[in-house]
Amino acid sequence: GQSLEQPSEVTAVEGAIVQINCTYQTSGFYGLSWYQQHDGGAPTFLSYNGLDGLEETGRFSSFLSRSDSYGYLLLQELQMKDSASYFCASSLSGNTPLVFGKGTRLSVIA
């Protein structure tokens, strides 16, 4: 089976940097994805790490270390609109459903 652990809540100041961690225990592993979900909205894809290392997309970066079964999402220059829930997700293979963590609720304050 698979399980992904992430903090339930994080609060950060506008303009700052925040890191949301995700640790996983899986019987198989096919990369780590991150999704963002605003209240009342649908999850939207942010980033994917298939290999170890850092992936950068604008203000968002994601990191994966397979040896440590660990990844994180890094958000820079935080904006109020970044207040949302962030989910890490993984799958056993490239064509199996994603297993999601319980999500981290990020609150950006002025």
Added chain:
Amino acid sequence: GAGVSQSPSNKVTEKGKDVELRCDPISGHTALYWYRQSLGQGLEFLIYFQGNSAPDKSGLPSDRFSAERTGGSVSTLTIQRTQQEDSAVYLCASSLQSGKNQETQYFGPGTRLLVL
């Protein structure tokens, strides 16, 4: 092009009634997923369709839940004899399934189901 659409957006029903939830995936996407999300919780996988293969039903919580996908496109999730614990947001997602890497899933807006 259009994204994933779901209907109805909201559904209130009485305990014991049957409900049908509809999902229209992105055109050309061969994979379709149903998830359930309770308030403040993560996404719980329910069922997965891939092309003409037999669906992966491993996430369905009970035999009251079933789903169909007609013509490789539209899908209907049916919940029979609804219970109050079925109240949740039901999310549908689709992906291209090119067979390369972990596919990005595109989610619909969800159907908010409330069982009274």
